[in-house]
Each structure stands twice: as structure tokens, then as C-alpha cells.
Amino acid sequence: MAYMCLTAHYVDSDWKLQKKIINFYLILNHKGDTIGKAIESGLLGWGIEKVFTVTVDNASANKEVGAFVKRRVNAWKGAVLGRENMHMRCEAHIVNLIVNQGLKEMHDSIAAIRNSVRYIRSSPARLQKFKICAEKEKIEYKGGLVLDVQTRWNSTYMMLDVALKFEKAFVRYEEEDDKFVSYFMDKDNGKKMIGPPIPTDWKATSVFVKFLATFYEVTLKFSSTLHVTANNFYHEICEVHTILNHLTSTRDPLLSSMVKNMKEKYNKYWGDAEDINPLLFLAIVLDPRYKMGYLKNCFESIYNAELVARLVMKVESLLQ
Template identity: 55%
Template sequence: MRWMEIDPNVGSVEESSELGSETLENSSSIGKGKVSEKGKRVGEYVTKVGDKRARCKYCSDSYAFDSSSSTTNMNKHIEKRCKKYQRVDPIQKVLVKQPTMSGFEITLGVSKFDQLRCRRVLAEMLILDELPFKFVENRGFQRFCFELCPLFDLPSRRTIVRDLYQLYIDEKIKLKEYFNRSKVRVCLTTDTWTSIQNINYMVVTAHFIDYDWPLQKRILSFSQIVDQKGDSIGKCIENVLLEWGIDKVFTITVDNATANTTAIGYEIRKLNSWQDDGAVLGGKYLHVRCCAHILNLIVSDGLKDLHDSIVAIRNALKYVKSSPSRLDRFKKAVAHEKIGTKGLVVLDVPTRWNSTYLMLESAVKLRKAFERMGEEDLHYVNYFRDDDQTEQKRIGPPNCDD
């Protein structure tokens, strides 16, 4: 996509507030009878102010206007007199910015405003930057877009949702056509988990090498499943393959669980029944166990010898992070001990050993602050005496040996 740099001095706060006023469009309010092509263009450059005045969106010059007046003076102003509207000769090339993989490059070319193209790029921005839908309705962003290009009609959040869904449909069609045309053999990865609402989810991701040899990754499915049994997982993968027209699979990487072994056996039978070469070597090496999951199991098993010490440190961190007042007291203890580190406590996720490592690493640097909490904070000491839910003593507080 190419676009031209717009003068950032165009418009003002007062002008941006008038964007909500009625815009001159190809209606009966412009002249009588059939509207000319020039009359249609006026609505892109002029905003109606009151009943008998119209104002240029670029330089704020105003003109007399009523239902019987001509649009000639407005068109002449845009074509010849307006000092802030940038007119481009179709033959003359101008400096334009062109996006690249590493940023932008300035080249010579002809710039042309495209409303649909701008809306598509806006939808892509929300995806790439993981922004909420309501971002397009923020006043600051609306003013920025008006200053950058007054011609751009900024969509609402409901409209941008429809644009995002249409973008997904377009990209899905392209990817399905690529799979059908290239007959590429893909590698799949899948994972299942249960949310805090006790809903089972499953994601299926395809990995493949395209014509230019870069490794590509595409999420094919993110959906709910009935349960996490092997048959359910296998049928879900089968439905994904049928939906995308994929009948050649190289490997399927899953967690090292019994249910996944059953699911892979199901997929081997289906792939071999669809095509003779649906699975390489009859699916002998189709099942790939996730090395990260295996490593997590190994580390978790090794941490069992240090279970009480880790739980004691985890409980101490839970106390500190449970309320702003407790965290404030802990910060004062850090300041009194003159600990040089700027980082604060990190609470781990027990199922992820690398987060447990980060928790222990931060706790070791702040151990003097925990010792001071044990000496000065009576609530901290009482926290480890009994658990309100289980009425049992919590493990901790951590000592020097921990």
C-alpha cells in the first residue's frame, strides 16, 4: 500500500469537533435534479455548517450554501485555490512511503487515497497490535486520523468487527486454496486445556514450508471440545483436516499423555484410509512428543525434593501480593535493607517450571526483605499459623535454608 504524507497542520480542535455535523453528500441538498460527478465529490471535501454555510475540511474557508446554489465555487476552491489540499498530477510522481518487512522506504510513485484499503489496514493493525475493538472510537485516535487524512471515514467498533471477520474469511479462503493447490505436507501441533469456567478448549496449529522456503505457522482451529479424551481429540483433528482440505500430514506434536496416544492412533487410521501416502511410512513416526512438556515433567519431578522450601517461598509471595498495603510494607522493607535490585516479587504458575525458576531467582535477591518482614510485621507471622480455608498451618515463612 502507498499513501502520501499529509500536512500535519491541517485542521484544528474546533474543526475536528464539527466532524459529527452533516456532510454534503450526493443528495437533493446539492442542487436540484440529478447530481453531477463534481457535486458528488464536494461531499468528500466540504462539511456543512448551519443551513446556509459550508466549510472546507482542509483550510476552513467557508462559502454560502443553500439547496439551490451551485457547487462550482466549491470545486474551483479544491481544484485551484485551496492551499492545504494536496493536488496530485496523474503524470507527475511524488515521494510516497511504501511499507517493507523492516519498516518503510521512500520511493517515487503516484499516491491515491483508497477508503477500503485504509479500513483493511486498520483492521490488520488491531490484530497485529492486539488492540480492543473500541480503540477506533477513542477521541485521540479519531483526531489523529482526521489530522492525517480528513478524507478517511473512520469506522465504528461494530463496523470494524465486521471488517475483521471479513478479513478472516478472505485469509481463510486464500490458505485453503494454497493447501489444495500446493498439496504441501504439513506438521500439526495441538494442545488442550480447561478454563476456570470448566470449559474444555483445543487449538490446532499448522506448520509448513512455502514456495520460498520460509517456515510458516497458521492457527487452523480454536474451539471448544466435549472432553479431553483421546477419541474427542482425534475427531477434532479430523474435522480440522477435512475443513481445510489437508490430507497429507508429516507429524503431529502433542503432550506426553495417554489420551494423545489414543488420538494419534485414530489419526493414523484416518490418514491411511484417505490416501496411501497420507502419513509417512504408514504413520510410524507421526506421533511426536512435545520436548518442552517432557522437560517440564523432568524438572517438576526433580523439584519434589525441594517441595516444602518452594511452597514456603510461594506462600510468602502470595502474602506480599495479596493486597496493596502488604506490598507497600514489603517495598519499605526492601528500601530499609538497601537492596539494589529494582525488580519486585514474581509469583509462579506451578505447572510451568520456568516461571518457578523466575520466582525463586527474584526471591533470593529479596531474601533480606522477607527476613525483615518476619521481624517487624506481625500479620506476616500470623499468616503462616493457620489457613482460613483448611484450618491447617501454612508452610513457611521461608528461612535462610530455604
């Protein structure tokens, strides 16, 4: 069983974007029809019949969810611009999947830093001793250590970014706390815990954090709730595409392996533009800053002429 939250996004009579949670559900299983019926119940309960898109994550069952909701809304004659473009994949979730492919290459270095942060944060006395170490190393950063939520890569990025600022403090702390090193050795199952971080871990993390800064910014832009984000979608995809392509030939073995894995995941979801909901392209055209010329330029920088022509025709048909 699991819980599902149904959120409605709409523009009110004053042309302000609104976001309202309209229901929580206890889902007995992850079958497409089960989730689809819950969404249907929520929409009917609020008298919502006109639906533009339904955004879900990329679980395999959600293809069935999209198909189910399409059928129901179409029967109500409430589908906007036809039902074919109703199913919208969560782009922030796709970025999460892409980055997690890269995280696999950094597992040991991340674990070493995470375990060290967890140890220090587990007691006020350790935190105070760490603060003194930071002062002795003349570290100017005034924030505190951050422990990540392992299922959310952006929190891992923030943990590593902050930890790098305290690298010298970690080294000094290891020298001044006799129990720190033994913490990584004394485990009930007899296995050594990964850590503490060594110079190669800090070096790899430094490269990793600089590389992921762009993906962190993209996630923030995709996840904004105070303003519309669809018109920025393809601009950000092009930036991700450019970065991955540029680093494909990097000589850094760590980055090379990370980029290869991330590019495979990128291609799965965004490699073929015909698999992307065309309404996201339409949003760019309707943005007065970009229009069709900008969209064509983006297409031409990534795809061949034949595919560009098909994509442009698809967008133009939506404008009619």
C-alpha cells in the same frame, strides 16, 4: 470436558516458518478417538491432507490419538515419509514432567516462598513496605516479585529465582510486619500454612535454582515459535542426560534425591533412543552444522555399540 487448540506449523513459499491456530474445540471426553476425530475435522475443514507430524503431549490417550490420525492421513495418501513416524511427543512437556519430579522434593521450601510472595503481593501497602525493606538492604535488583502458576514449573523457577534476590528483604519484612507471621498461623481449617521461609528453605532454593537453570534454558529452546527447533532437540537431550548422570553421585542429599526422581522420569521417555521419533535424529543430520558424524558422537556418548548401529541404520534408511 476440556478445550483443545489445533495449531498448524508450515513453511510458506518464501521459506519462512509460519504458525497458525486453525481451530478450537470443545472436547467432551479425553478418549483417543474423540480427540482424533476433532483433529481430522480440523484438517479436512482447511483442506489439509499432507501431514508430516502431529505433536501432542504425553497423556496416555494420545497414543490412540496418534494411531487414529495415522490411519486417516494414510487413507488420504498424505503421510510424508510414511505414517510410522507421524506421532511426535511434545519434548517441552517431557522436560516439564522430568522437572516436576524434582519439584516434589522441594515442596515445603517452594510453598513457604510462594505463600510469602502471595501475602506481600496481595496489597499495594505491603508491596510498598517490601520495597522499602529492599532499599534498606541495598538490593540492586529493580524487578518485582513474581507469583508462579503452579502447573507451570518454569514460572515456579522464575518466582524462586527472583525471590532469592530479595532474601534479605524478606527477612527484614518479617521483622517489620507484625501480621506477616500470624498470616501463616490463622487458617480457617485450623492448619498452619507453610511458611514463612527459614534459612534452610533459602539454602535449598539456592541449590535448586542453580540446578534448574539449564532445564529452564532447554524449555525455552524447545518452546520457540519463531524458528525451527527440531535440529537442536538431541543436543539438548544429551546435555540433560550429562547433567543428571554427573549429579547422580552428588553428596548433597537434596540434589541426590531430586536427581534420582528426575532420572527415573527421563528414562521413561528418553532412556531408550529407539522410542524417540527418528525424524528428530534426521533433523540433526540435515543441519549442516552437525551432520551424521555429530549424531554418531552423541549416540556413542550414551548408548552401547549395538544400539548405536541400529539407530544409525534407522536414520540412514530415512535419508534414502
